[in-house]
Amino acid sequence: MSSQNLTIVQAVRDGLYTEMNLDDEVLVMGEDVGKNGGVFRATEGLWNEFGDDRVIDTPLAESGIIGTAVGMAAMGLKPIPEIQFSGFMYPGFDQIVSHMARFRTRTRGRYTLPMVLRAPYGGGIRAPESHSESKEMFYAHEAGLKVVIPSTPYDTKGLLISAIRDPDPVIFLEPKLIYRAFRGDVPEEDYTVPLGEAAVRREGSDVSVFTYGAMTRPTLEAAENLAEEGIDAEVIDLRTISPLDREAVVESFKKTGRAVVVHEAPKTGGLGGEITAIVQEEALLYQEAPVKRVAGYDVPYPLYALEDYYLPSVARIEDGVRETVSF
Amino acid sequence: MSVLQRDPQDQVRVLDENGDVVGEVPDIDDETLVDMYRYMRLARHFDTRAVSLQRQGRMGTYPPLSGQEGAQIASAIALAEADWMVPSYREHGAALLRGLPLKQTLLYWMGHEKGNQMPEDANILPPAVPIASQIPHATGAAWALKLQEKADRAVMVYFGDGATSEGDFHVGLNFAGVFDTPNVFFCNNNQWAISVPRERQTRSETIAQKATAYGIDGVQVDGMDPLAVYAVTKAALEKAKNPAEGEGRPTLIEAVQYRFGAHTTADDPTVYRDDEEVEKWKAKDPIPRLEKFLRKTGRLDDEKIEAIEAEIKQQVADAIDAAESDPRPEPSDMFDYTYEERTPEIQAQYEEFEALREKVGDEGFLRE
Numbered sequence: 001m002s003s004q005n006l007t008i009v010q011a012v013r014d015g016l017y018t019e020m021n022l023d024d025e026v027l028v029m030g031e032d033v034g035k036n037g038g039v040f041r042a043t044e045g046l047w048n049e050f051g052d053d054r055v056i057d058t059p060l061a062e063s064g065i066i067g068t069a070v071g072m073a074a075m076g077l078k079p080i081p082e083i084q085f086s087g088f089m090y091p092g093f094d095q096i097v098s099h100m101a102r103f104r105t106r107t108r109g110r111y112t113l114p115m116v117l118r119a120p121y122g123g124g125i126r127a128p129e130s131h132s133e134s135k136e137m138f139y140a141h142e143a144g145l146k147v148v149i150p151s152t153p154y155d156t157k158g159l160l161i162s163a164i165r166d167p168d169p170v171i172f173l174e175p176k177l178i179y180r181a182f183r184g185d186v187p188e189e190d191y192t193v194p195l196g197e198a199a200v201r202r203e204g205s206d207v208s209v210f211t212y213g214a215m216t217r218p219t220l221e222a223a224e225n226l227a228e229e230g231i232d233a234e235v236i237d238l239r240t241i242s243p244l245d246r247e248a249v250v251e252s253f254k255k256t257g258r259a260v261v262v263h264e265a266p267k268t269g270g271l272g273g274e275i276t277a278i279v280q281e282e283a284l285l286y287q288e289a290p291v292k293r294v295a296g297y298d299v300p301y302p303l304y305a306l307e308d309y310y311l312p313s314v315a316r317i318e319d320g321v322r323e324t325v326s327f
Numbered sequence: 328m329s330v331l332q333r334d335p336q337d338q339v340r341v342l343d344e345n346g347d348v349v350g351e352v353p354d355i356d357d358e359t360l361v362d363m364y365r366y367m368r369l370a371r372h373f374d375t376r377a378v379s380l381q382r383q384g385r386m387g388t389y390p391p392l393s394g395q396e397g398a399q400i401a402s403a404i405a406l407a408e409a410d411w412m413v414p415s416y417r418e419h420g421a422a423l424l425r426g427l428p429l430k431q432t433l434l435y436w437m438g439h440e441k442g443n444q445m446p447e448d449a450n451i452l453p454p455a456v457p458i459a460s461q462i463p464h465a466t467g468a469a470w471a472l473k474l475q476e477k478a479d480r481a482v483m484v485y486f487g488d489g490a491t492s493e494g495d496f497h498v499g500l501n502f503a504g505v506f507d508t509p510n511v512f513f514c515n516n517n518q519w520a521i522s523v524p525r526e527r528q529t530r531s532e533t534i535a536q537k538a539t540a541y542g543i544d545g546v547q548v549d550g551m552d553p554l555a556v557y558a559v560t561k562a563a564l565e566k567a568k569n570p571a572e573g574e575g576r577p578t579l580i581e582a583v584q585y586r587f588g589a590h591t592t593a594d595d596p597t598v599y600r601d602d603e604e605v606e607k608w609k610a611k612d613p614i615p616r617l618e619k620f621l622r623k624t625g626r627l628d629d630e631k632i633e634a635i636e637a638e639i640k641q642q643v644a645d646a647i648d649a650a651e652s653d654p655r656p657e658p659s660d661m662f663d664y665t666y667e668e669r670t671p672e673i674q675a676q677y678e679e680f681e682a683l684r685e686k687v688g689d690e691g692f693l694r695e
Contacts, residue, residue, distance in 0.1 A: 036522030036599050059528045060458055060489035060520045088457055091494060124694070126387045126438065128416070128591075130456040268672060297676045299665045304387055304438030308693045309658040309680070315691030319683055 006186045009179040011153040012042045012118070015160035016080065018190045020050055023078065026164060029056040030065055030082030039084055040120060040179055066092035066117060070099050073113040078164060086121035086173060087130040093138075100169045101144030113169045116160070120176035121149075122214050122264055123311055126304045133301050134213075134265040139171045140242040140274075146170045146195055147242040151216040153184035155239060158193030166195060175214035196240045198248035204234035207325050208252040210275050211262040212238040215312055219262050222317035231325050241271055249275060250282045257288035258324045264311050267295035289327035294320040330562045331546050331578060336533055338547045338583065341554035344611055346619025353558035357626055363404050363553055364617050364627065367396040369639040370420030371614060373429060374588075376643050377419075377436070381592040385651065389436045390417045394551070394587035397613025398515055399485075400424065401553035402582070405560040406483060411450040411472075413465040413484040417515070418454065421485065425451040429646035430653070439656050440664075459490035462499030462512065469508035469567075469577075478576075481567035483511040483560070489520025491537060492528050503577040504541035509567035510577040511560065512538075515550065517586040518608075522599035538579035550582030551611040554620070585611070658684070658692075 006014060020026045027050075028043055034057035037044035047055040058065050062083055069079040083089045089096070096117070103111045123132035139147045148163055148170055150156040156174070163170035201216060202223050211219045216237045223233040234252055238245065253259055259279055261272035272293035279291060294312045302310050330339055330351075341350040374393045380386040392399060395417070403421035406412065412425045419432045426449030435442025435454070443453045452468070455461035465484030472480050490496050491514060503510045514534050518525050531537060538545025544566075548559045563578035570576050585608035589596050596605075621627035662669055662677040669677065683691070 031520070032522045034522075036594070039521065039594065057523050057527055059492035060523065061492040061494065063494055064492065090457070091460075128388050128436070128456060267676065297661060297680070298670075298673055299661050302661050303435070303440050303442075305656050306440075306658055306661055307438075309684075310661060313692045313694070315687040316683060319687065 002188045003185045004188055005183045006153045007180045007183050008150065008153050008156050008174065009040050009042050011156035011186050012160060012174060013044055013046070014186060015157040016043065016046060017049070018157070019161055019164045020046065020054065022190060025076065026078045026080065027054040027056065028080045028082065029058055029069065031058060031060055031084050033057060033082050038082065040176065042118070043082070062088055062090070062092035063095055066095040066100065069115050069117070070095055070103070070113060073115040073169070074103065074111050078114045080116045080118060080164065083117065083119040085131050086119040086135060087133045089119060096139070096145070097142055101142045104168065105144060112167045114167050116163045116170045116172050118172045118174065120179070121173040122175050122177055123301060123307050124177035124214065129303060132304070132307060134263070134296065136173055136241055137265055137269055137271065140271065144169070145242065146240065147173065148195060148240050149173045149175065149213040150239065151175060151178070151213055151237050153186050155193050155199070157186050158191050159195065159239065161190055162192040162195050165192070170195070173213070177214040178217060181217070196243045196245055198239055198245040199237045200234065200252070201237045202233065202235040204232040204256070206232045206256055207258040207260060207321055208234045208236060208256045209260045209262060209317070209321060210236045210238060210249065212241060213264075215262045215264055218312065218314045219317055222314045222321060225314065226318055226321055231321060233321055244274065244278070246278055246282070249278050253279045253283045254286045257286045258327070260292040260294060260317070260320050260324050262294045262312050262317055264296045266298050267293050268298045270295050289324045292320045292324045329566070330558050331544050331566065333546065336547065338549055339555045339559050340549045340552050341558060342552050342616050342620050344616060346616050346623060348620070350555060351558070353554060353561060355557060359404060360621060360626055361631070363401055363557070364621055365635050365639065366400045366404065366420060366424060367553065367614050367617065368635060369423070369642065370396045370400060372639050373419060373643050376647065377433070378588065378592060380647065386433065386437050388591050388593050390591045391586065391588040392417050392419060394585045394608065394612070395515055395517060396420060397553040397617070398550035398556050398582040398584050401556035402483065402513055402560040405557050405564055407480070407564070409450070409480045410564065411452070411468055411480065411482040413452045413461050413468065413482060414454045415461060415485050415487065415490070416454045416456050418485050422451060422454070425449055427451055429643065430649040433646060433650035434653060437650060439653065440660060441653070441656065459486055459493035459495040462486055462490070462495050463502065465510055465512070466499045466503045466508055469503070469510040470506050473506070473508055478509045479568050481509040481511060481564045483513055483564070485513050485515060487520060488514065488516040488518065488525050488528055488534060489523065490514070491534050500538065500541040500543065500577070500579065504543045504575070507576050511563045511567055512577065512579045513560070514579065514581045515584060516581050517584050519586065519590070519600065521590040521594055533581060535579060535581040543575050543577040543579060545579040545581065547581045547583060550584030551613040551616070553613050553617050556582055
């Protein structure tokens, strides 16, 4: 297979392009996705390639974008609505919760919605108000949705193609902090990375650090720094937060007996609580320390002058790991 | 007959592009007229400086307003002292007129929460970033004034053409119609919602005509003609506060205009629109238009204009200095305004944060 060296946002674009070429039912819709190529360029060139009926600039209405995508998906199309920033999904929240998540259940399988709702999420880019939140747990809390968050270019394309081919609706949240932070090899052809499977990014024996999205990189950096102190941390990138790869969580925890969870979403009600519950349920007797949550604080995401204090930093992750290991 | 009683398609105009009178000049004193000009110049200069601060990395993403000064300043200057304003995120000039200092606006776009801490005596709500979400607030605020028997005050809300596609626009206007609230809904139709043209937002010929569906008045005005904007806004505010027998209070104003620059400093308008179109609209620039009128009518001359220029340059420079010399916000601020008092969990998180900060210092948090 020939490969290209792409950033995450280019891998999004490549995943869309690849799947649109293979499947005429796939279409992209949203604000500024057409001629403008998306505000982050995630749909660049697609409008020229596939035209107005498959790369659709819509009126400015998130409930309209998501609600009409539900209708399209019910009729057998595979719409990929884009919401420009995850902070603007809320006008469409009713559509997501009341319909997108439930068509299969409500119709006992008569209808399914093969749609993927994409949005950039997360902080750290010095963005204006309402542009930096991490609200993935709203969607993880909603049965019927799958919630996918890639952290590498390779995974981005592979997970996106899996999401498009999945018969059920997927929320695909893209960590915009690392949209262009680095490049990775991405095959030109179509390939999939399975939904619901975590990836071990670094093997270790002392402590398991669970994370996803943009926090994967500072977590890996912290793990490398800690290795110099003799702490051998395993770093697990969850990749899909719903359904969660319980097996990977339990397997790693049984090996280390200690866990740290890192996410930028607020601590209370965050994924850290779920990970903690899973190890309690399935590996209690292996536990050697309390599970540590290194997370955003339980306050509204601050404007950017203070965002570095809000987001888990390398030093903060290191501190959390040390606390867990030395317990 | 009121300037509001006309077909939505019948655009209100007072000045043509040469500053010659083509309509009925509103009743407005000389001082206010010169002030209007001064604030428009100020808004334009502020805008130019703000874009340049962003380019130099001294400020974050910023939404420019150039081209929209006529609509913004001439409408805000029509507000009475006790009236309220509910802005979107582009009303830097209008907000200044309502008592929000330029320093605050700069701080907000520099990422300081303090920028949103309105002075106690400024009748203004914080800017709303999510599109159209402020419109129901304005209806609610006006409704409150009515319930409190203070409907001798009005609430004016700003939003763009893109906002009229959102549910909140319809909800806000519908409630206003049903409860007959003292509102002015001021739509800055600048033709573009980032890259999406007005025609892609609605099949309606005008935005003003949408008012009809809610049983309220709708009027279209040349939004780059400050005198026309003033006339229409003043009449709408008057009607909101003192409706004639059988007349409804709320009005939807569609101010037809153009943003000369980008939606924000994060987009490049040359990707989605032609230079030719931009030039066509630049010929309607509200500033020279008002200037020509004021010169022709003897209200302004070179000397006065030079004095105004010197004054606004100083004012903007002072605001930038003040904003940039403002101390970096204290990280503890993050924990202080979520509730009246910190919850035990927030307090615990704060203590953990401070303990770590003690240990690793600010450099343990700050990225470059």
